Amino acid sequence: MNRKTLIATHGNLAEGFxxxxxxIVGPDDSLKALNCYTTEGFDIEKVLDAFFEKLxxxxxxxxxxxxxxxxxxxxxxxxxxxxxxxxxxxTSLGLLMDYSLMxxxxxxxxxxxxxxxxxxxxxxxxxxxxxxxxxxx
Numbered sequence: 237m238n239r240k241t242l243i244a245t246h247g248n249l250a251e252g253f254x255x256x257x258x259x260i261v262g263p264d265d266s267l268k269a270l271n272c273y274t275t276e277g278f279d280i281e282k283v284l285d286a287f288f289e290k291l292x293x294x295x296x297x298x299x300x301x302x303x304x305x306x307x308x309x310x311x312x313x314x315x316x317x318x319x320x321x322x323x324x325x326x327t328s329l330g331l332l333m334d335y336s337l338m339x340x341x342x343x344x345x346x347x348x349x350x351x352x353x354x355x356x357x358x359x360x361x362x363x364x365x366x367x368x369x370x371x372x373x
Contacts, residue, residue, distance in 0.1 A: 297321035
Protein backbone atom coordinates (compact mmCIF):
# COMPACT_ATOMS: atom_id res chain seq x y z
CA MET A 237 0.00 0.00 0.00
CA ASN A 238 1.12 3.49 -0.82
CA ARG A 239 0.08 5.81 2.01
CA LYS A 240 -1.05 9.30 1.03
CA THR A 241 -2.18 12.01 3.41
CA LEU A 242 -4.18 15.13 2.66
CA ILE A 243 -4.81 17.98 5.09
CA ALA A 244 -7.85 19.93 3.85
CA THR A 245 -9.13 23.06 5.58
CA HIS A 246 -10.93 26.33 5.15
CA GLY A 247 -8.52 29.12 4.23
CA ASN A 248 -4.77 28.65 4.54
CA LEU A 249 -4.81 26.50 7.69
CA ALA A 250 -3.86 23.32 5.80
CA GLU A 251 -0.72 24.92 4.45
CA GLY A 252 0.00 26.32 7.92
CA PHE A 253 -0.23 22.82 9.41
CA UNK A 254 2.07 21.51 6.68
CA UNK A 255 4.55 24.32 7.24
CA UNK A 256 4.68 23.62 10.98
CA UNK A 257 5.06 19.87 10.37
CA UNK A 258 7.97 20.49 8.00
CA UNK A 259 9.73 22.47 10.76
CA ILE A 260 8.93 20.13 13.66
CA VAL A 261 9.08 16.62 12.15
CA GLY A 262 10.70 17.27 8.77
CA PRO A 263 9.39 17.17 5.22
CA ASP A 264 7.20 14.27 4.10
CA ASP A 265 6.40 13.97 0.39
CA SER A 266 3.33 11.83 1.12
CA LEU A 267 1.71 14.75 2.97
CA LYS A 268 -0.22 17.35 0.94
CA ALA A 269 -2.25 20.43 1.85
CA LEU A 270 -5.51 21.61 0.30
CA ASN A 271 -6.46 25.18 1.17
CA CYS A 272 -10.15 25.60 0.38
CA TYR A 273 -12.09 28.75 -0.50
CA THR A 274 -8.99 30.93 -0.79
CA THR A 275 -9.86 32.09 -4.31
CA GLU A 276 -13.03 33.45 -5.80
CA GLY A 277 -15.06 30.74 -7.48
CA PHE A 278 -13.36 27.86 -5.66
CA ASP A 279 -15.37 24.71 -6.40
CA ILE A 280 -14.63 22.01 -3.87
CA GLU A 281 -16.66 19.42 -5.78
CA LYS A 282 -14.51 19.82 -8.92
CA VAL A 283 -11.28 19.91 -6.93
CA LEU A 284 -12.13 16.71 -5.05
CA ASP A 285 -13.35 14.93 -8.20
CA ALA A 286 -9.97 15.65 -9.82
CA PHE A 287 -8.09 14.63 -6.67
CA PHE A 288 -9.83 11.25 -6.37
CA GLU A 289 -9.37 10.53 -10.10
CA LYS A 290 -5.59 10.69 -9.58
CA LEU A 291 -5.53 8.12 -6.77
CA UNK A 292 -4.24 4.70 -7.65
CA UNK A 293 -5.65 1.33 -6.62
CA UNK A 294 -2.72 0.75 -4.26
CA UNK A 295 -3.10 4.08 -2.48
CA UNK A 296 -4.30 4.20 1.12
CA UNK A 297 -5.57 7.72 1.77
CA UNK A 298 -5.86 9.49 5.12
CA UNK A 299 -7.70 12.84 5.01
CA UNK A 300 -7.57 15.30 7.91
CA UNK A 301 -10.11 18.16 7.88
CA UNK A 302 -10.51 21.11 10.17
CA UNK A 303 -14.13 21.13 11.29
CA UNK A 304 -16.81 18.48 11.76
CA UNK A 305 -19.91 19.61 9.90
CA UNK A 306 -17.98 22.20 7.91
CA UNK A 307 -18.21 22.36 4.14
CA UNK A 308 -14.75 20.86 3.62
CA UNK A 309 -15.46 17.86 5.84
CA UNK A 310 -18.95 17.43 4.37
CA UNK A 311 -17.52 17.33 0.83
CA UNK A 312 -15.27 14.43 1.86
CA UNK A 313 -18.10 12.68 3.70
CA UNK A 314 -20.02 12.57 0.39
CA UNK A 315 -17.08 10.78 -1.21
CA UNK A 316 -17.04 8.01 1.39
CA UNK A 317 -19.90 6.42 -0.57
CA UNK A 318 -17.71 5.93 -3.66
CA UNK A 319 -14.16 5.85 -2.33
CA UNK A 320 -12.38 3.95 0.41
CA UNK A 321 -10.33 6.28 2.61
CA UNK A 322 -9.90 7.32 6.22
CA UNK A 323 -11.50 10.65 7.20
CA UNK A 324 -10.49 12.39 10.41
CA UNK A 325 -11.79 15.81 11.48
CA UNK A 326 -11.27 18.47 14.16
CA THR A 327 -7.59 18.13 13.35
CA SER A 328 -4.87 19.59 15.56
CA LEU A 329 -1.15 20.07 15.09
CA GLY A 330 -0.50 17.57 17.89
CA LEU A 331 -2.56 14.92 16.13
CA LEU A 332 -0.81 15.58 12.82
CA MET A 333 2.62 15.42 14.50
CA ASP A 334 1.82 12.08 16.11
CA TYR A 335 0.43 10.73 12.84
CA SER A 336 3.48 11.91 10.87
CA LEU A 337 5.99 10.48 13.33
CA MET A 338 4.25 7.19 14.19
CA UNK A 339 2.57 6.38 10.85
CA UNK A 340 -0.17 4.43 12.67
CA UNK A 341 -2.48 2.06 10.87
CA UNK A 342 -6.17 2.96 10.83
CA UNK A 343 -7.04 0.83 13.88
CA UNK A 344 -4.25 2.33 16.00
CA UNK A 345 -5.28 5.82 14.92
CA UNK A 346 -8.92 5.12 15.87
CA UNK A 347 -7.79 3.93 19.31
CA UNK A 348 -5.71 7.07 19.85
CA UNK A 349 -8.60 9.29 18.80
CA UNK A 350 -10.98 7.38 21.09
CA UNK A 351 -8.66 7.83 24.06
CA UNK A 352 -9.06 11.61 23.96
CA UNK A 353 -5.30 12.02 23.65
CA UNK A 354 -5.71 14.84 21.14
CA UNK A 355 -8.62 16.70 22.70
CA UNK A 356 -8.40 20.37 23.54
CA UNK A 357 -7.35 21.13 27.10
CA UNK A 358 -8.32 24.06 29.33
CA UNK A 359 -4.86 24.78 30.76
CA UNK A 360 -5.96 26.88 33.74
CA UNK A 361 -7.73 23.91 35.34
CA UNK A 362 -4.93 21.53 34.38
CA UNK A 363 -2.29 23.70 36.06
CA UNK A 364 -4.45 24.13 39.15
CA UNK A 365 -5.00 20.37 39.36
CA UNK A 366 -1.27 19.71 39.01
CA UNK A 367 -0.47 22.26 41.72
CA UNK A 368 -3.02 20.65 44.06
CA UNK A 369 -1.50 17.23 43.42
CA UNK A 370 1.95 18.62 44.31
CA UNK A 371 0.54 20.07 47.56
CA UNK A 372 -0.83 16.64 48.46
CA UNK A 373 2.63 15.04 48.40
